Amino acid sequence: MPLRNIAAIDIGTTKIVTVIAQIDTNNAITVLGYGDVPSKGIERGMVVNLDEAARAVNSSISKAELMAGYRIESAFVSITGRHIRSYVRDGAVAIARPAMGAGTSTYGTVTREDILRAVETAQAEAMPSSLEQLHVMPYRYVLDGTEVHDPVGMPGLRLDVDIHVVVCDSTAIENIIKIVRHSKVEIDDIVLQPIAAAEGVLTEDERKNGVILVDIGSGSTGLAFFARGNVWHTAMIPIGGQTITNDISITFQLNPHSAETNKRQMGEAIADPHRHNDIIEVEGVRPGERMSISRLQFNECIQARSDELIDFIIREVDRSVYDGAYAAGVVLTGGGSQLKRIDRLFYERLTAPVRIATVPDVQGHDLTAPTYATALGLIRWGYNHGRIDARGPDEDSRWVEIYERFKSWLREFLP
Numbered sequence: 001m002p003l004r005n006i007a008a009i010d011i012g013t014t015k016i017v018t019v020i021a022q023i024d025t026n027n028a029i030t031v032l033g034y035g036d037v038p039s040k041g042i043e044r045g046m047v048v049n050l051d052e053a054a055r056a057v058n059s060s061i062s063k064a065e066l067m068a069g070y071r072i073e074s075a076f077v078s079i080t081g082r083h084i085r086s087y088v089r090d091g092a093v094a095i096a097r098p099a100m101g102a103g104t105s106t107y108g109t110v111t112r113e114d115i116l117r118a119v120e121t122a123q124a125e126a127m128p129s130s131l132e133q134l135h136v137m138p139y140r141y142v143l144d145g146t147e148v149h150d151p152v153g154m155p156g157l158r159l160d161v162d163i164h165v166v167v168c169d170s171t172a173i174e175n176i177i178k179i180v181r182h183s184k185v186e187i188d189d190i191v192l193q194p195i196a197a198a199e200g201v202l203t204e205d206e207r208k209n210g211v212i213l214v215d216i217g218s219g220s221t222g223l224a225f226f227a228r229g230n231v232w233h234t235a236m237i238p239i240g241g242q243t244i245t246n247d248i249s250i251t252f253q254l255n256p257h258s259a260e261t262n263k264r265q266m267g268e269a270i271a272d273p274h275r276h277n278d279i280i281e282v283e284g285v286r287p288g289e290r291m292s293i294s295r296l297q298f299n300e301c302i303q304a305r306s307d308e309l310i311d312f313i314i315r316e317v318d319r320s321v322y323d324g325a326y327a328a329g330v331v332l333t334g335g336g337s338q339l340k341r342i343d344r345l346f347y348e349r350l351t352a353p354v355r356i357a358t359v360p361d362v363q364g365h366d367l368t369a370p371t372y373a374t375a376l377g378l379i380r381w382g383y384n385h386g387r388i389d390a391r392g393p394d395e396d397s398r399w400v401e402i403y404e405r406f407k408s409w410l411r412e413f414l415p
Contacts, residue, residue: 005032006386007064007075008378009057009180010193013219013242014335015039016056017375018064019367020072023383029376031364033068035060044219044238045081047175054182061183074186076378076386079134079176080193080222083169084236091122092160107155110143115151118161132173134192135166139230149228164231166192189386193374194222194234197333199384200377201357201370202226209328214313214346215374216336218242221309225320233320237312241336244305251301252293258283262298269306269342271299306342310349329353333373 010017018035037060041052065072095108108114119138127133141151142160151159173190180187194215202213207226215222217240225233248267249259262282276296284291317326329352332343337356347354358368359376367376 005070006379006382007072008375008382009060009075010078010375010378011042011057011176012039012080012217013042013045013240016060017372018060019375019379020064020068020070021379023379026361027380028361028363029379031362031367032070033064033066034365034367035063037063046083046172047179050175050178054179057179058183061185072185074188075180076188076382077176077180077190078193078196078374078378079168079173079190080217080220080236081172082220082236082238083172084166084192086164086166086234088162088164089122089125090160090162091118091120092158093118093121094158095156107157110151110154110156110159112152114159115161118159119163122161122163127167130170131167132170133165134168134190135195137164137231138162139164139232164233166234188382191378191381192222192234193217194224195231196377196381197373198224198226198377199381200359200373201331201333206328206331210326211328212313212326212330214330214332216240216332216334218335221336223313223316233316235316237309239305239309239312241339244302247301247305248298252298253285254282255285263302263339266295266298267302268299268340269303269345271296271303303345306345310346326350326352329355331355331357333357333370335371337370
C-alpha cells in the first residue's frame with residue numbers, strides 16, 4: 001500500500017484533536033499537522049450543542065490544515081460515550097461440498113465467503129431502529145467441534161463463528177456526522193475510541209497473548225480486551241478523569257480549575273499516610289481565595305474514585321468471554337493515565353503487568369503522549385483497515401448502508 005495522507009478527528013469531552021499524517025508500510029507515522037482545541041458542546045462523549053461542537057471541530061480542523069498546508073476532504077473519526085453497548089453472537093453454516101464423483105471428498109473446504117455467511121447468520125437477530133451497528137468483529141472459529149485460528153482452506157462440514165458486536169445510539173452517530181460535515185469534511189469511518197487507541201499503542205504480542213486496553217478519557221473510560229489477535233470484549237465505564245476532578249471540587253469546595261490543576265500537580269492515585277502527611281495550599285471556590293487541606297485526604301478522594309474504576313474493570317473481566325483475558329497485562333492510555341501512580345494502583349489491584357502507553361514510530365511532531373493515542377490510532381486504523389471513499393452530500397440519514405459497509409469492512413478482519 002503506497003504512502004498517502006490520512007486525516008483523523010478524535011472528538012473527546014475536554015478536547016478535540018485533528019491530525020493530518022502520512023504513514024508508510026512499516027506503520028511509521030509522519031505528522032504533517034495537528035489541531036488540539038478545547039471541546040465545546042460535548043458532554044461525556046455526547047453532542048449536546050450542535051453549533052458549539054461544530055465550531056470546535058472546525059477550529060481543530062483549521063489548525064491542522066494550516067500547519068500541514070493540506071486541505072482535508074475526509075477523515076476517520078472517533079466515538080465514545082455511555083450510549084455505546086456491545087454483545088456477542090454466534091452463527092453457523094454448512095460447508096459446501098464438491099460435486100460427488102470418483103475420488104472426491106465428503107468434506108467441503110472453508111472459504112472466506114463461508115465465514116461471511118456464518119457471521120451473517122449471527123446477525124439474524126433484529127436490532128432496534130434506535131441503534132446503529134458500529135463494529136462487527138469475529139473472534140473465534142470452531143470447525144466440526146474443534147477451535148481453530150484460521151479455518152480458511154481447511155476441510156470440514158460445519159463452521160461456527162463467534163462475533164463481537166458494538167452498537168451505539170443512532171442519534172449520537174448522526175450528530176457526530178453533522179458536526180464533522182459542517183466543516184465540509186466527509187467521514188471515512190467512525191471507530192470506537194478504545195479500539196482506535198489500541199491500534200496506536202498495542203504490540204502484536206500483546207494482542208496475541210491477551211491484554212486489556214484501558215483508555216481513561218475525561219468523561220468515561222473505554223475498555224478493549226484482545227486475545228489471539230482479536231477483539232473479544234469492549235465496554236464503556238462512566239468514570240473518567242473529569243469524574244475525579246468533580247469529586248475533588250465538591251469534597252473540598254474548590255473551583256473546577258483549581259481542582260484539575262491540583263490533581264495534576266499534586267494528586268496521586270494511591271494515598272500514602274507516610275508520604276502524604278502535610279498540608280497543601282490551594283485556591284478555593286473564588287479566584288484568589290486560599291485554603292489549606294490535608295494532602296492525605298486529597299489523595300484519598302482520588303484513590304476512592306480510582307478504586308471504583310478498577311472495580312468496574314474487574315467486573316468486565318468477569319463478564320468477558322475469554323479466560324485469562326490479560327495474560328500480557330494492562331495498557332493504560334488517554335489523559336487519565338497521566339495521573340501519578342495510577343499504573344501502580346492498577347498493578348496492585350489486578351496483579352498483572354501494567355504499562356502507560358506511548359505511541360511508537362511517530363515523527364514530524366511530538367504526539368507520542370497517551371492523550372494522542374486515539375488520534376494516531378485512527379491514522380493507523382485508516383491505513384490498515386479503512387476505506388477511503390468519501391460519501392456524497394446526498395446521504396442525509398445514514399452515513400453508510402449497514403449491510404454493504406459491514407461486508408466490505410469485515411473482510412479486512414477475516415483470516
